[in-house]
Amino acid sequence: MKALFVTFCMMGMLAMSHASPSMTAESLTVKARYENQLKIQAADADGVVFQNRIGQIDNFAVIPTNDLPQIKGTGIPVDFTQILMKGYTYSHQAGLPKLPVKVELIELPQGAVPRIQVTRAEYKDINLSEAGYPAPLFPAQPPMSKSAKETPAFQYDAYIYAANAFVGNNGLLSGNDNQDLAQVEVLGEMRGTRLGRVTVAPFQYNPATNTLRVYTTLDFEVVFEGSDMGATYTKKARYYSPYFGSLEQDVVNPIAISSPKAEMYNRPIRYVIVADPMFKDSLQQFVEWKTKLGFDVLQAYTDQPEVGNSMTAIKDYLAGLYNNATEEDPAPTFVLLVGDIAQIPTQTYSFGSGWSSSEHVSDLFLCEYTGDRFPEVQYGRMSATSVEQLMPQIHKTMEMENIDPAKASFMDSTILIAGVDASHGESELNPTVDHLYNDYFYDTLDRHCFVYRYPESGNHAADIIQNINDGVSFVTYTAHGSSDSWADPYIGNGDVNNRFSNKGKYPFMVGNCCLTGKFEENSCFGETLLRKKDGGAVAYIGCSNSSYFGIDTYWAVGYTSILTPGVVLTYENTDFGANDALFHTHGEPFEDWAQTAYEFIHAGNMAVEEANQGYEEYYWQIYHVFGDPSFMPFSHAPERVEATYGNTLIVGESEYVVNTVPYARVVLSQGTTVLSVAVADENGQATLPVSNITEPGTATLAVVAQTFLPMMAEVDLVIPDDKYVVLSAQSLVDGSGETVREGAYGNTYSAGYTLRNVGVENVSSVQMTLTSQDEYLVVENGEFTYEGTLAPGQEAEVEHGFGLVVSPDVPSGHELHYKMDLVLDGNTEEVISKEYSFKVWAPDIIVANFQITDSASTTPNGVIDNGETVTGIVTLLNNGRAAASDIMLTVSSPDASYLSFPAEAIAVGSLNPAATTTVRFEYSAADGNVKYAIYTLNFATSTRGREMTDSVQSYIEPVVETFETGDFTFAPWDEASAWVIDQSRVHNGTYSAASAKISDNETSSLKITVDVPFDDVVGFYYSTSTELANTILGDFLHFNMDGTRMGRWAGENAEWKYVEFPITAGTHTLEWLYVKDASASVGEDRVWVDDIRLPIGTVPAQGVGNETADAMTATSSMMTVNKAAQGELTLTFRTAAAMEGDLYIVNAMGQRVKMLADGLHLNAGVETRTFGIEGLSSGLYICVFEAADGLHSVKFVVAR
Known part of the structure; x- marks a missing residue:
């Protein structure tokens, strides 16, 4: 049957006309103790193992449609519901239910054919109507072009929405429920790196029953069949360029190549200029300048037979340079096209169909050599039809790259413009520029940013031009555009030619708008800005066709799950976008930096790839650099x-x-x-x-x-004019005879050297002395004298095994330093010294996760109880850069004599870098009366003489408020609470807590403030006997955490139900609140709670002696994390005596990434401190306090 497709006119993406999404600010727990996360369990030549977990739905939005006259009376729902999941994008088949999907880019080995293999899938069905969301899920909509003359049709597939079947990411499911849960597709290849996309779709929806199926547990593997790792390593090394280093960060499983980066960084950066021959003389000063900056410039002119003057010939020439490259003769990294289309022709592409079809030119065709959408080089165009048009572009580039610092103060000014669009100004344009201002361009004493926001921006064209003439370094505009202008505020070619007078003050300009880079026309806006003499821009980023609302925002600031009026976009609530890469002020690794004009485009387009909206190829085609693609933009005076x-x-x-x-x-x-x-x-x-x-x-x-x-x-x-010998080469050989460039813990290396006489006299003896002051390196056989005549220009290999013994305790990533001294012919007055270093790696085994399984117990609760034996499941992560072998694990507790652990060490096996392994073990608690006591579990691992210890904390017996005391004395309940002890309705025992008798528009509150030492859960049983008119009207029991409603329930329901919510470390206020509306009462008009599981720490421990005091001095429990979010890390320190040390953060690779405090002084007792952690990307980190008594550490996770 053909699907019935109903269309209606709609404004915007989520904000339809004047209707705005109503945020519920309410999460929905799907599976207790689960965190929303997609983890890589393993990655190698055979595939990537993923583990996806969903514990809660972060939020919901209710989207009203009944106030839109264009769709009234059509029979579609009055409201829609949208699911909001942080870190998720959405399915994009227009008209079908909009379901959250998780997208990750992966690297594929050469030759590999990927396929999905689901190994575990568990789901929970949620009736959204019963959960308080009776409206159907919102249908996915196509993005809106910024040049559209009318709003796109609202798309609603009536056939799908009438179906009593589950709909997945790609439509109706048939038979195999697992068919749509995970998909993998091969995208193409960029610079020797094959790219694929994994789409995880853990949500399915039945429109007829309004049932949401959530796969809380989804384990699957992307299997690589036919991987050729030899070809993979060879190709990646062959095409490596530091200006494509972000590819390692773009994928979740980067494949490391054997050659050290330092060695590959030492290759020339090839820069190819393809130009019309009339520009040859004019380009020579530019070529010489670029050579000084480190580029190996290759000039190619269209009158040369090997280059040619047709589009196909130029493409073949450039592809030949790329395809025939070697590591010694590298492929081009940059391509600069000099000339307009008549001089350097390029490809015309078609896009769309019917009335919405269009054409655009793109230089991507000339710079892509593997048959996909990804360029192999960074490219730009200095468009000119004459020398007169070219020279301003050359002069402006050279002038801005080497401006006199005394004349560069104007660069402390910048401009951000959110243009005029009534439907998207408040939901996308303003949030985009606000994000840029708040994160990167905020005013300081030295810097100022001119911010023009919608709607006032439309009245400030003259002010913007004046700002540019006064001098700015960076200008960005987002809104509508045409081939010769920014639309509103209007600034066009005429203004550039007649009103721009910014001589010597040329900004880098960005147009997130339509058509301003449509360079097949006579002189598009981008070309005009570059061709302008003594004015205009040094470089411009623009589009050769229409760009799109929503997608342009993702391009600029990274993907975000909702764009609605008033939304505040931040670094923390958006993914990685072009501006994050260009300015990288949040501690991003070097590989994530966008240093050049084209890298800026690359970062934006990769953000579009991860947004997965179906316009990825189009965006690679339309965004262009007008000017030098290697130009490094400034945002302040350099x-x-x-x-x-x-x-x-x-x-x-x-x-x-x-x-x-x-x-x-x-x-x-x-x-x-x-x-x-x-x-x-x-x-x-x-x-x-x-x-x-x-x-x-x-x-x-x-x-x-x-x-x-x-x-x-x-x-x-x-050349020295006397005796002079240098060490012209060094080789390091490991125990197996292999030459290495980097070392590993506990190994011994033999160092060999080559002597070269670079002086003008013979040398008859060279006394060689190798020494080191490094605490992790011991030199053996460090002295040797070379005897024999060494003539000028002659070399000699020294056959002596200088030994370098690396300590097994060396920190991973440590740079070992040592020195060789040379004494020539016994002349100790003139010692020739050369210092060496090499990096060594070590495993760093930490606990990535720990959980307790007690499902066989009569009272399973995820912790150990008195007299109980449980299974501990610890996930060990090798956080270092060296493999660990023959690992042995010992489990103990320094502060819990009531616990018993395995007597023998547990054999773990081997663990590669970044890999994890799971170890199960049983441990028991004595049959006693210890309750609510926190204990530490130490996990000591050893491998080849290297000892490592990590720890976690748990507790014995959950804190459960049963109210069986007959009052509110068990826990520190707020005395102002207005609930009562009741016996009429109980879950267990004799008593429960019930709301007070109240009248309409009144509330009754039961409240408690808890100090939670580490992440835990809060759970309770509830029962209601109240009015429930609909999902909005009625008398509800609310459960609030820190003022945020976590859930609400109402109705005549004598059955007791249990709910559970995660709670993070720190101080929290929990409230059970009965709220009555303006009228009507039903049933007993009351609510009850019973058997409340409170977080550990709510009440004092029972049945223990000095365990608490001992824990205060234990390394593992000295620090706890209260908060790691919104750019802040809050720690609680517990010390028995005053201490002083350095506080810093290391990443998952064992590298120190941030110093929090140098010489931090801690007083005896308990104190809480907050530190800034802006710039940390998402991932696992370790906070380390390095004091005189050793290292104290605690793990935390940054999630974006």
Whole structure:
């Protein structure tokens, strides 16, 4: 049967015309103790194992439609319901129920054919009407073009909504319930990295019964069949470029390549210029400048036979450079097209169909070589039909890349513009610019941002032009556009040509709008800004066709689950977008940075990929850089980068070291030849290979870093005029005879060296002494004397096994330092020294998760009870960068003598980096009277002499308020509470708590404030005998946590029901509130609660002696996490004596990522402190307090 498809006119995405979504601010627990999370359990050449869990639905929105005249009387529902899930996007088949889906990008090995294998699936059906949401789920809608002349039709598939069957991500399900739960698709390949997308769809919906099926447990594997890992490693190494480093962060299972990044960073960055021959002379100064900045510039002109002047010929030429590249002769990273379409022709694409069809040009065709939508190079166009049009673009680029700092103060000003659109101004445009201002452009004493918000922005075109003329560094506009203008506020080509007078003050400009990059026309807005002499922009980001509401927001700020008037978008409640990548002020790793103009586009388009709205290929086609794609935008006045370096380089040396800011690009060049290039590490050290330099002379040293102006200096290349020997090579060999570049804990390495005489005299002996002051390195056989004549220019390999013994206790990622001293012919007055270092890795085994299974008990509650034996399930994570083998696990408790654990250590096996394994063990509690006592479980692991310990906390016996005391004395209930002890309706025993007798419009409250030491649960049984008119009207029992309603219930229901909610560490106020409406009473007009499970810590422990005092001094329990959200980490410290130390955070790779406090002083007792953790991306972290008595640590998770 053909589906009946009803269409109605609708404004906006969620906010339809003047109707706005009504947020309930109420979560719905689906499965207690479950957190909403998608975890990677394992990833290797055979596939990726995923584990998805859903514990609650975060929120609901009720979307009214009955006030829209265009759809009244059509028979569609008066209201719709939308499910809101943080971190989820939505199914996008228009007209079908809009269901949350989780999207992750994965890396696929070469040759791999992926398929999904579901291994476990458990669901819970929820009747949404009974849960308080009788309206059907909102249907997915197509996005709205920013150039649409009319609003798109509201799409509602009446056939689907009448079906008494479950609907999944792709439509009606037939037979196999698991068919739609997870899907994988191959997307393509970018720069040697194959990309795939995994879509997890744990929600299904039956429209006829208004039933939501939630798969609370979903385990599945993406199986890779036919993986060729050799080809994978080879291709990734062959095409590696630091300007595509974000690919490692874009996927959840990056495949590491064997070559160290430092070595690959030392390759030249190839920059290809394809130009009309009339521009050849004009480009030479630009070529020389780019060479100084470290680019290996290759010039290609369309009159050369190998290049050609047709679109196909140019594409073939560039594809040949890419496909024939080697690690030594790398593929282009950047391509600059110089000329308009007549000079450098490009592809025209068609989009859409029928009345909505359109065409656009795109340079993606010239820069994509693997048959998909992903470019293999970063590209831009200096569009010009004459030298007169080209020269301003060259001059502006060079001027802004090397502006005099004394003239750069104007760069402390920026402009953000939310243009005019009545339907989307408040829901998308303003929230976008507000997010940018609040997170990146906020005013300081030195910086100012001009913010033009809807609707006032439409009246400020003249002010914006004046701001630009006064000088700004960055301008972004989001709203409507045309091929020659921003629409409202109107700023067009005429303004650029006649009113822009910003000589020497050229901003980087971004247009999240339609058509301003439609460069097949005579001079689009982007081209005009670039061609303008003594004015305009240094670079412009614009679209060659229409962009879309919603998707443009995701492009700029990252995906967010709802866009509605008044929404506040923040770094925490959005995913990663283009602006996050460009400004990266939240501690993002270097690989996530967008340093260049095109990387900015890349980050935005990858955000669109993860939003999964069906417009991904289109967005790769339409967004373009007008100008130099390698240009590094500024957002504030830059300073000249600083560096320390040697003014002289001895010809024949193997390395040249420069110390500067982290991740700077350091270059040695002569003329238009790059001699050497390197990228500084996280400590700012760049090591340039210089053994290829064989002639004396002068070289130009350049240090280039994002947000800085480049530093230029001259370095003399000299040949010594007397005896001089250098160490031209070092090799490190492990115990198996393999040459290594990085080491591992507990290993011994043999270091070999090559001597080279770079002086002008013979040397007959070289005394070599290897030493180290590193506490984690021991040197063996550290002295050797080379005997024999070493003539000028001659090399000699030293056959002596200098031993480097690495401690098993070395911190993972530690840089080992050692030094070789050379004494020539016994002349101890002139010692030649060379310092070396190499990084070593170690496993770091931590507890990723711990839970207790007591399902066989008569009273299963997830904790241990007196006289009970339970199964502990601990998930161990190797948080280091080295594999651990022969792991043994010992479980103990330092503060609970009433517990018994396995006497023997448990054999765990091996654990690769980032991998997890689950260990089950039984432990018991004595049959005594210990209750509500917190205890620590220590998990000690050992591997090859390396000892590691991590711990968790749990407790014995849950705190249950039964009211069997006949009063409210068991727990510290708020004395102002107006509930009573009752015997008329109980769950167990003799007593329960009942609401007071109240009248219409009154409330009765039972309240308690609890201090929760670690995450726990709150649960209770309830019964109601009240009015229930509908989901809105009636007399309801509310359960509130910290003023937020977690659930509500009403009706004539003598049956007792149990509900449970997670509660985080910290202080919380819990309230049971009976709320009566304005009229009517039903039944007994009361509500009851009984057998309330309160969080641990609510009442004092019973039956224990000094356990609490002992725990105060235990390393594992000194710190607890109260909060890790909204950019803050709140910790409670419990110390028996005053302490002082450093407080810092390490990430899941064992790298220190943030210093919280240097020399933090803690007083004896209990105190709570809050620290800023802005910039931490989502993931597992460890907060470490390093004091004189050792390391104290606690894990926490940042979720976005």
